[in-house]
Amino acid sequence: FxxxxxxxxxxxxxxxxxxxxxxxxxxxxxxxxxxxxxxxxxxxxxxxxxxxxxxxxxxxxxxxxxxxxxxxxxxxxxxxxxxxxxxxxxxxxxxxxxxxxxxxxxxxxxxxxxxxxGVFLPHLETLVELLRQKADYIGYEDAPYDALLAGYERGMTTRRLKTLFADLGPRQSALLHRILRAPHRQDFDWLRQDWNEDAQWAVTLHMLRDMGYDFDAGRQDRSVHPFTINFDLHDVRITTRTHPRELFSAITGSLHEGGHALYEQGFLEKDRRTLLAQAPSLGIHESQSRLWENTIGRSLPFWKHYAPLLREHFPGQLDDISPEAIHRAVNRVRPSLIRVEADECTYNLHIILRFEIEVALIEGAMQPAEVPHAWNTRMKALLDIDVPDDARGCLQDIHWSHGEMGYFASYALGNLYAAQLFEKMRDDIPGLWDSVGHAQFQPILTWLREKVHHIGRRKRAAEIVRDVTGREPDAEAFLRYLEKKFYPLYEIPMTETGTDP
Incomplete structure (x- = not known):
C-alpha cells in the first residue's frame, strides 16, 4: 500500500x-x-x-x-x-x-x-463548465460550490462562509472607515523612488535565511505571480516578483511564501511520500504565511532590526527614514486594486468579492462574460475603488487560470486562524517580541513545528486551532488584532487597552 x-x-x-x-x-x-x-x-x-x-x-x-x-x-x-x-x-x-x-x-x-x-474569456468559460461538471461528479448536499470548497477547506460549506462573511465584512468595513476618517495622516513621499531590484532580491534572501528557510532544500525564483510548490520536504521552492517602484512588494511576498515553505519543510521525515506530509486545509497553510508576512513581518520590532539592512542595500535612499516610519509604511491603510498588495484592513474584502463571484459562476447565476462588470461593481461597493482596466481588475489573480475555484476563501480563513494561533504563541513564548527584534526566529519556528507543521493531516484545521487555543475558530481574535495594531498607528482612541506591534 x-x-x-x-x-x-x-x-x-x-x-x-x-x-x-x-x-x-x-x-x-x-x-x-x-x-x-x-x-x-x-x-x-x-x-x-x-x-x-x-x-x-x-x-x-x-x-x-x-x-x-x-x-x-x-x-x-x-x-x-x-x-x-x-x-x-x-x-x-x-x-x-x-x-x-x-x-x-x-x-x-x-x-x-x-x-x-476577452483573450481569457473562452478559457474561463471552459474551466467554469468543467468545474460545474466536477461538482456534479463529486456530489453535494446543499450547494455545488461545496464540492469544490471541500478540495481546499474540508468541513467548510458555502452556507457557513456566507454567514461568516456577512458578519466579518461589515465589521471590517466599519473598522476600515474609522481608520480612513482619522485626522492623523502619514508622510509616505519617501517611498516614491526607484528601488534597485537586485537589492530587493538580496534583502528577501537575507530575511528568508533568518526565518529558517533551508536553501539546501529549496530556492527562490521570479514568476508573474508569487507561489510556493513542493516536490518533497527536502525540495520546497518559492517565487516572488520585484518592481522598481515598489520597495516592499517583493519583501512581503517572500515572507508570505517563506511561511508556506517553512510549513512544507516542517513535515515529519517518516511521513515522506504519503498524504500525511500535507496540510489538512489551505486555510491552515495560509495561516502560516499570514503569520510570517503580517504578524511578524509588519511589526515594529521586525523593522527595528531590519531597517539597517535596507539602508545597506539602498544607500542614500533611507538615511533619514526611521524604523517607525518604515513600520507605518508597511502598515499603510488604503483601499487598493490589487489583492496581494492589500493591507490587512482591506484584504478580506477582496476575498469576499471573489467568493461571491465564484459562487455565482458555479451556481449559474452569473456567466463568465459578466465577470468584469460584476468585479468592477463590487470593488466600488466594497472598497470605493474604480477599476481602470482588466489587468488590475478581474485578471490580476492566477487562480482561475488554474481552475482553482473554492481556493480564495482559504486566504480569509488563514487570517482568522493566524490571529488565534498567534495569541496563544505570544502567551507561550516569553519575550517573543524581543526575539523578533533580534531576528531570533527559532522559538517561533519551533512552536509552529510542534503545534502545526509536524501534525500534517493527522487533524482537521479546526481541530488544530481548537487544540492549540482552546477555542473554535472565529473572527474575534483577528478583529482584536486589527484594532490593537492599527488604532494606535492612526491615533484612534481604543475602548480596550493593550496594543501589538
Whole structure:
C-alpha cells in the first residue's frame, strides 16, 4: 500500500515540477507540449490512485481496524477520503481538465499583459463548465460550490462562509472607515523612488535565511505571480516578483511564501511520500504565511532590526527614514486594486468579492462574460475603488487560470486562524517580541513545528486551532488584532487597552 501510494506521490511531484517550470523557465513555444505532458501524467496519477489495486489495499486496511498503528490508521482514512473523491472523477475528465488548465494559464498571461479579458474569456468559460461538471461528479448536499470548497477547506460549506462573511465584512468595513476618517495622516513621499531590484532580491534572501528557510532544500525564483510548490520536504521552492517602484512588494511576498515553505519543510521525515506530509486545509497553510508576512513581518520590532539592512542595500535612499516610519509604511491603510498588495484592513474584502463571484459562476447565476462588470461593481461597493482596466481588475489573480475555484476563501480563513494561533504563541513564548527584534526566529519556528507543521493531516484545521487555543475558530481574535495594531498607528482612541506591534 505505502509503496503504491509513494509512486503516486512521486508522479504528483513530477506534475508539480512541470507546473513550476511552466511558470518559471519554460519558453513560450513549449506550452502545447507541456500541456500534453501534464495531461498524460495527471491521467496516470488519477488512474493509479483510483485503481482496483489501491481500492483493495484500502479495503483490507480498513478491515484491520484497531490492529493498525495510530499513524497508519490516519493515513488509511485520509487516503480513503481522497480515493473516494477522486474515484468519482472519470479519467478522461482529469485529462481534459489538466490540458484546459495549461492552455488557460498561457491565455491568462497573454490577457493580463494586454489587459484584455476577452483573450481569457473562452478559457474561463471552459474551466467554469468543467468545474460545474466536477461538482456534479463529486456530489453535494446543499450547494455545488461545496464540492469544490471541500478540495481546499474540508468541513467548510458555502452556507457557513456566507454567514461568516456577512458578519466579518461589515465589521471590517466599519473598522476600515474609522481608520480612513482619522485626522492623523502619514508622510509616505519617501517611498516614491526607484528601488534597485537586485537589492530587493538580496534583502528577501537575507530575511528568508533568518526565518529558517533551508536553501539546501529549496530556492527562490521570479514568476508573474508569487507561489510556493513542493516536490518533497527536502525540495520546497518559492517565487516572488520585484518592481522598481515598489520597495516592499517583493519583501512581503517572500515572507508570505517563506511561511508556506517553512510549513512544507516542517513535515515529519517518516511521513515522506504519503498524504500525511500535507496540510489538512489551505486555510491552515495560509495561516502560516499570514503569520510570517503580517504578524511578524509588519511589526515594529521586525523593522527595528531590519531597517539597517535596507539602508545597506539602498544607500542614500533611507538615511533619514526611521524604523517607525518604515513600520507605518508597511502598515499603510488604503483601499487598493490589487489583492496581494492589500493591507490587512482591506484584504478580506477582496476575498469576499471573489467568493461571491465564484459562487455565482458555479451556481449559474452569473456567466463568465459578466465577470468584469460584476468585479468592477463590487470593488466600488466594497472598497470605493474604480477599476481602470482588466489587468488590475478581474485578471490580476492566477487562480482561475488554474481552475482553482473554492481556493480564495482559504486566504480569509488563514487570517482568522493566524490571529488565534498567534495569541496563544505570544502567551507561550516569553519575550517573543524581543526575539523578533533580534531576528531570533527559532522559538517561533519551533512552536509552529510542534503545534502545526509536524501534525500534517493527522487533524482537521479546526481541530488544530481548537487544540492549540482552546477555542473554535472565529473572527474575534483577528478583529482584536486589527484594532490593537492599527488604532494606535492612526491615533484612534481604543475602548480596550493593550496594543501589538
Amino acid at each position: 505505502k509503496e503504491l501510494l509513494g509512486e503516486v506521490m512521486d508522479a504528483q511531484a513530477a506534475v508539480a515540477l512541470l507546473q513550476w517550470d511552466e511558470e518559471v523557465n519554460m519558453p513560450p513555444k513549449g506550452a502545447p507540449a507541456c500541456g500534453r505532458q501534464l495531461a498524460t501524467l495527471s491521467k496516470w496519477v488519477h488512474r493509479t490512485f483510483t485503481s482496483e489495486e489501491m481500492g483493495r489495499y484500502i479495503e483490507e486496511l480498513l478491515d484491520a481496524g484497531d490492529a493498525l498503528a495510530p499513524d497508519d490508521a490516519v493515513l488509511v482514512a485520509e487516503t480513503h477520503y481522497d480515493y473516494l473523491r477522486q474515484k468519482k472523477l472519470p479519467g478522461d475528465f482529469i485529462e481534459r481538465f489538466a490540458e484546459a488548465r495549461s492552455h488557460a494559464y498561457q491565455a491568462w498571461v497573454e490577457a493580463r499583459d494586454a489587459s484584455d479579458f
